[in-house]
Amino acid sequence: MQQPAIWPFVPGSEPVYVARAEGAYLYLTDGRKILDAAGGCIVSNIGHGVVEVADAVRDALVNCTFIMPPWLTPEREALVNELRAHWLPPHLTRIHLASGGSEANEAAIKMAIQYHAGLGAPQRTVILTRSISYHGTTITTAAASGHPERKKGLEGILATYPQIQTPYPLRCPVGTDDALATQYYLDDLEQTIETIGADNIAALIAEPLNGSSGGAIAPPAGYWDGVQLILKQHGILLIMDEVMTGFGRTGLKFGSDHYGIKPDLLVAGKGLAGGYAPIAGVFGTDAVAEAIAAGGFSVMFHTFGALPQACAAATSVLQILRRDDLIERAKTRGNQLKAALIERLSQHPRVAEIRGTGLLIAVEVVADRETLTPFDQSLRVTDQIIGHGMSQGVFFYPGGTGEIRDIICMGPAFIIDDDDIQLTVDALSYALDALVDLENPAT
Numbered sequence: 477m478q479q480p481a482i483w484p485f486v487p488g489s490e491p492v493y494v495a496r497a498e499g500a501y502l503y504l505t506d507g508r509k510i511l512d513a514a515g516g517c518i519v520s521n522i523g524h525g526v527v528e529v530a531d532a533v534r535d536a537l538v539n540c541t542f543i544m545p546p547w548l549t550p551e552r553e554a555l556v557n558e559l560r561a562h563w564l565p566p567h568l569t570r571i572h573l574a575s576g577g578s579e580a581n582e583a584a585i586k587m588a589i590q591y592h593a594g595l596g597a598p599q600r601t602v603i604l605t606r607s608i609s610y611h612g613t614t615i616t617t618a619a620a621s622g623h624p625e626r627k628k629g630l631e632g633i634l635a636t637y638p639q640i641q642t643p644y645p646l647r648c649p650v651g652t653d654d655a656l657a658t659q660y661y662l663d664d665l666e667q668t669i670e671t672i673g674a675d676n677i678a679a680l681i682a683e684p685l686n687g688s689s690g691g692a693i694a695p696p697a698g699y700w701d702g703v704q705l706i707l708k709q710h711g712i713l714l715i716m717d718e719v720m721t722g723f724g725r726t727g728l729k730f731g732s733d734h735y736g737i738k739p740d741l742l743v744a745g746k747g748l749a750g751g752y753a754p755i756a757g758v759f760g761t762d763a764v765a766e767a768i769a770a771g772g773f774s775v776m777f778h779t780f781g782a783l784p785q786a787c788a789a790a791t792s793v794l795q796i797l798r799r800d801d802l803i804e805r806a807k808t809r810g811n812q813l814k815a816a817l818i819e820r821l822s823q824h825p826r827v828a829e830i831r832g833t834g835l836l837i838a839v840e841v842v843a844d845r846e847t848l849t850p851f852d853q854s855l856r857v858t859d860q861i862i863g864h865g866m867s868q869g870v871f872f873y874p875g876g877t878g879e880i881r882d883i884i885c886m887g888p889a890f891i892i893d894d895d896d897i898q899l900t901v902d903a904l905s906y907a908l909d910a911l912v913d914l915e916n917p918a919t
């Protein structure tokens with residue numbers, strides 16, 4: 477098929493043309509059947525084409541098409557009830573709905589700043605960010621992201637936010653001991669707060685464990701307990717970006733649940749409606765909402781935030797996740813996939829680490845596994861692996877950014893079975909074997 481001149485906006489490689497999708501598989505116009513081991517971009521959780529969800533969306537569209545975002549409709553009420561009754565931690569009582577993760581993170585950042593302004597500290601505007609992270613594509617969320625690739629060409633406009641180091645046990649400068657590593661990263665946080673002055677800081681924005689920017693990097697034990705203690709001492713809010721990790725992806729409802737994290741604001745998107753509709757949420761405490769109200773401020777909506785049909789899709793997806801026990805399945809299938817990858821590939825000469833939690837899994841690929849030296853960027857190793865994977869009928873998600881590169885992410889739908897896991901491992905093994913003779917260019 478000839479690439480239409482109008483698509484994509486920036487000319488480049490020819491787009492994959494998906495004719496239809498079903499379950500965890502994509503069917504391309506050229507006849508190929510591809511296992512979507514990435515769930516799109518780690519979105520699809522119940523799989524493609526579930527008619528029950530489509531019916532719920534249709535019913536919502538027939539009931540009402542567009543209603544002002546702050547007003548209530550039966551679809552909005554049903555989603556709020558579903559979230560409150562079955563999903564949100566009890567301390568997160570307030571719900572703001574947006575149409576994507578970037579919008580929702582931007583709203584959470586604004587809320588954190590308004591919270592302090594409402595309490596009489598309008599100078600608390602600094603947002604602490606982390607060195608390896610992704611929070612979105614708006615000017616503010618891109619600026620807050622530790623993701624050099626996605627900032628290119630925008631450097632002149634993006635604000636500079638103070639960055640603390642994202643814990644990265646594999647490459648931690650003080651080694652792999654949990655206690656030492658945790659102390660190292662907590663010292664970094666404390667020093668940063670001291671330099672800026674706690675009275676100027678509104679919040680820290682962070683993912684509980686990294687999404688694709690670092691590839692499922694989990695922090696060392698004790699890290700989050702320590703961070704929460706320090707933030708509390710200084711009156712700094714914690715914004716948990718669970719756009720990728722939320723709603724069961726990591727085998728628990730939220731990534732925060734693995735670490736006893738109690739955020740002031742939790743942001744989730746992708747898995748909320750599993751790709752059936754654009755919807756994301758900011759979930760906050762009474763304290764945040766009350767301070768914003770006390771200041772006489774409001775939280776502006778986006779026109780397409782909380783669309784009734786998107787709410788209906790989300791409610792239906794969340795109910796299916798519960799009814800079919802799919803979060804437990806994300807945990808068991810995730811363990812199975814990770815174990816199979818470790819058995820087959822952990823000693824592979826190009827593999828530095830296989831890591832992940834639930835069905836958010838990543839393989840870090842290097843030129844030299846002893847020194848952890850990456851392949852030169854010019855070799856575009858991640859692209860090569862994705863290409864080889866596609867040739868074997870599997871789509872992997874490219875992760876990493878800048879210095880942290882060649883990270884192959886997996887985040888398939890929770891419905892994958894034994895055969896899908898075998899196919900994933902076989903395809904990645906094939907793709908990595910193709911790199912065995914690849915040499916880094918002489919420097």
Ligand SMILES: Cc1ncc(COP(=O)(O)O)c(C=O)c1O
Pocket residue numbers: 517576577578579581610611612613683687688717718719720721745746
């Ligand atoms: C952790 C995280 N935050 C925010 C975003 C941005 O969400 P969206 O692309 O829906 O705007 C993403 C998207 O990949 C993400 O992974």
